[in-house]
Amino acid sequence: MGSTGREAEVARADFPDGFVFGVATSAYQIEGARREGGKGDNIWDVFTEDKERVLDRSNGDIAVDHYHRYREDIELMASLGFRAYRFSISWARIFPDGLGGKVNEQGVAFYNNLINFMIAKGIEPYATLYHWDLPNNLQKTLGGWISEKIVDYFALYAEACFANFGDRVKRWITINEPLQTAVL
Template sequence: GRMAREAALWLLLLFSAHLLLRRASAIDRGQFPPPTSFLFGTSTSAYQIEGGYLEGKKGLSNWDVYTHKQGTIEDGSNGDIAADHYHRYMEDIELMHSLGVNSYRFSIAWTRILPRGRFGHVNPDGVAFYNAIINALLHKGIQPFVTIFHYDIPHELEERYGGWLSPEIQKDFGYFAEVCFKMFGDRVKFWVTMNQPNLLAKFAYMNGWFPPGHCSKPYGNCAFGNSSIEPYIVGHNMILSHANAVSIYRNNYQVSGPYNSW
């Protein structure tokens, strides 16, 4: 009967969990290559963990504005506080160290470094924040992997020229990337230009789920957008922005060696 089937299923689940735990307990660091050639790591993105969205002279990002518009987020939540990493990063780094990881991939909030993109100044408070994180990581023996762009751009760029829909974004992204290379490249040897750009093109400009919330039928019912065209324009600008940042790095900042990579 039904009760017997449920009991059998629970026994199967418990047995499977037991086997997984036994296998996991049999794994140790010695079964992997040495730390010089194999890294264990953790990964985050700025908007999802930092909070402190109005602190340290940070500018408003597209996500700050989007999540504060009624109806854009189903449960009304936002990243104003998130995991409060902005205030608790030392605790978080200590947690990573306690796990035994030797790498950490995080993103830099564009608006902490350049609150207005290339139309404003470099924010020393934002630079100091990421310097503190990078130095604390290295002190714990954790290699920093930096993602330059993880979906958050200065809101001003959306207002000025439409963000990723305009070729102007290529100039802004190159400028932002170069500021990061200048400020942090003496210690950061692993760089990622963009996190999953294909998903940004799809979710922001085809489905309308991410800011700026563009879409058209049959993909969605947004106030603005064209799901058949805009994702390709955005993808084109992201590819060229990536190529520009890579060129800037390789021509001006990369030093040959085992820890200078993309």
């Protein structure tokens, strides 16, 4: 209901040609599968282990199980007419320790399957490299984003993502809400 007290009527035709209708998620909030596929812990995994920190004691260990149900989720997006999906890639699923030494092939396979299925359903992938789920090891050993050394590790992670997914992902978001990362 709009501020005039009338129900708002909006149709796709009200938007200009080329307007992209899509949906967006973050890996931590949707994927689940915390202990599967070689994924390492991120800062939210560890933060929510202390049940007193979250009022309803929820966590992302299972979330909505997108890791196992991504096909259903993509089918739903396609059935609703969405043509873009902005998702985030979990750094800890690509490099479990965050350090960039060895790529987790199971993590790469998950995102390859996700991206390929999206494209098969006519949905363009928009990938976010960082959506607040820093590998916990980087927080523990470097102090997180306050360390200049993290730039090198982020570059290794980004390069791995571009090398593995860049042939199909043409639109990239570096950091979701960078101001929040800088301020918090």
